[in-house]
Amino acid sequence: MFLFIDGWPTLRAEFDEMEYDVQALAGRGLTFGLHIIATTSRWMDFRTAIRDTFGSKLELRLGEPSDSEINRNVAKNVPNARPGRGLAPTAHHMLGALPRVDGNGDPGTLGEGVEDLVAQVNHAWRGPEGPKLRLLPELVELDELRSRAEGTRLSGQLLLGVDEAALAPVALDQRRNPHVYLFGDSGSGKSSFLRGIAREVQRIATPKQAQLFVVDYRRALLSEIPEEYLAGYFTTADQATSELAGVAEYLRGRLPGPDVTPQQLRDRSWWTGAEVYVLVDDYDLVATQSGNPIAALQPLLAQAGDVGLHVVIARRSGGASRALYEPVMQTLRDLASPGIMLAGSPEEGPLIGNLKPAAAVAGRAKFVSRDKGLQVLQLAYAPPTV
Numbered sequence: 001m002f003l004f005i006d007g008w009p010t011l012r013a014e015f016d017e018m019e020y021d022v023q024a025l026a027g028r029g030l031t032f033g034l035h036i037i038a039t040t041s042r043w044m045d046f047r048t049a050i051r052d053t054f055g056s057k058l059e060l061r062l063g064e065p066s067d068s069e070i071n072r073n074v075a076k077n078v079p080n081a082r083p084g085r086g087l088a089p090t091a092h093h094m095l096g097a098l099p100r101v102d103g104n105g106d107p108g109t110l111g112e113g114v115e116d117l118v119a120q121v122n123h124a125w126r127g128p129e130g131p132k133l134r135l136l137p138e139l140v141e142l143d144e145l146r147s148r149a150e151g152t153r154l155s156g157q158l159l160l161g162v163d164e165a166a167l168a169p170v171a172l173d174q175r176r177n178p179h180v181y182l183f184g185d186s187g188s189g190k191s192s193f194l195r196g197i198a199r200e201v202q203r204i205a206t207p208k209q210a211q212l213f214v215v216d217y218r219r220a221l222l223s224e225i226p227e228e229y230l231a232g233y234f235t236t237a238d239q240a241t242s243e244l245a246g247v248a249e250y251l252r253g254r255l256p257g258p259d260v261t262p263q264q265l266r267d268r269s270w271w272t273g274a275e276v277y278v279l280v281d282d283y284d285l286v287a288t289q290s291g292n293p294i295a296a297l298q299p300l301l302a303q304a305g306d307v308g309l310h311v312v313i314a315r316r317s318g319g320a321s322r323a324l325y326e327p328v329m330q331t332l333r334d335l336a337s338p339g340i341m342l343a344g345s346p347e348e349g350p351l352i353g354n355l356k357p358a359a360a361v362a363g364r365a366k367f368v369s370r371d372k373g374l375q376v377l378q379l380a381y382a383p384p385t386v
């Protein structure tokens, strides 16, 4: 089997997490008949560890011949603007064969030549077909995801989407991971994610079992949540501040007192009532210099399991690196809450662990959790009701 990676720096920039996988394959793959062929424009792009695992090196004309790893002096004599000319590992000049078998020697129509070559190879091949590359779809409907998860152990959890490695449903176990936060650029699918979570809460719980509070200054989720599930919808800072202080006060009443027995603690039977979900959209508008209504809930975040609190925060990725140290985000990170990164600009720098945002289609997410590490997902999409 041959694995071609054309443009190693792109792999590093866009699929950072894969570099180590490829390195492991490069180290051991040959035993299993795997050959890796990688290209780049500068040797520097390969980290030393991986550079050493490549057994054969060829050099075409380098932008800077003095960077040659084969022989700097000979590299200077490789003619410019003569594609295919380069150095063999023995420091002899070489001319690569034009990869076409249609009898046409014109480099100008190489694309067609390669296509023809591939067609001819396929036609002549009598052995079994290699596995097809399976790609994540750009759209996973929530309904479809629900039917795929039905009857599995995931069906009692909040379904998130489909993962790239197994193309299988992924869910959030809200008992183990009560909170989740998400970053994304405008249009990356933040509000849609919150809408999906709200729908999932309605699927797994009755209104008696779960109540939603929504902080949404831009009203993206307005009329998305049926009245029987909606405990509060806050569109201004004043409203959110006073109401969430009340919610915090109410939840403090659920904290286990000294007379709670270990048995009651285990089955959480010292209070009855609904789980409280607080969904926050556009957190950058909510947590500002002049205050943060969510801060009232911060002291309860660590005891969320005991009091039945779930906080789900979506924030614009622009400026997010500065917001990471604000108390609520800091606590969510300290608690190792799962984080989700949608499309964004890499210039923001690392936002979840050492993960930087990157360009992506809407709903394409990097999901980082304590249990599974990094997973690439396509989040499920449920169109708005209105």
Ligand SMILES: Nc1ncnc2c1ncn2[C@@H]1O[C@H](COP(=O)(O)OP(=O)(O)OP(=O)(O)O)[C@@H](O)[C@H]1O
Pocket (backbone or CB within 6 Å): 138, 139, 140, 184, 185, 186, 187, 188, 189, 190, 191, 192, 193, 220, 362, 363, 364, 378, 379, 380, 381
């Ligand atoms: N999971 C998804 N899968 C496919 N497409 C999606 C997904 N989520 C969102 N989209 C598409 O992206 C568009 C923008 O989504 P959404 O309004 O949720 O983004 P946003 O990040 O909240 O944007 P803004 O910050 O501008 O409000 C949607 O109208 C939809 O077409």
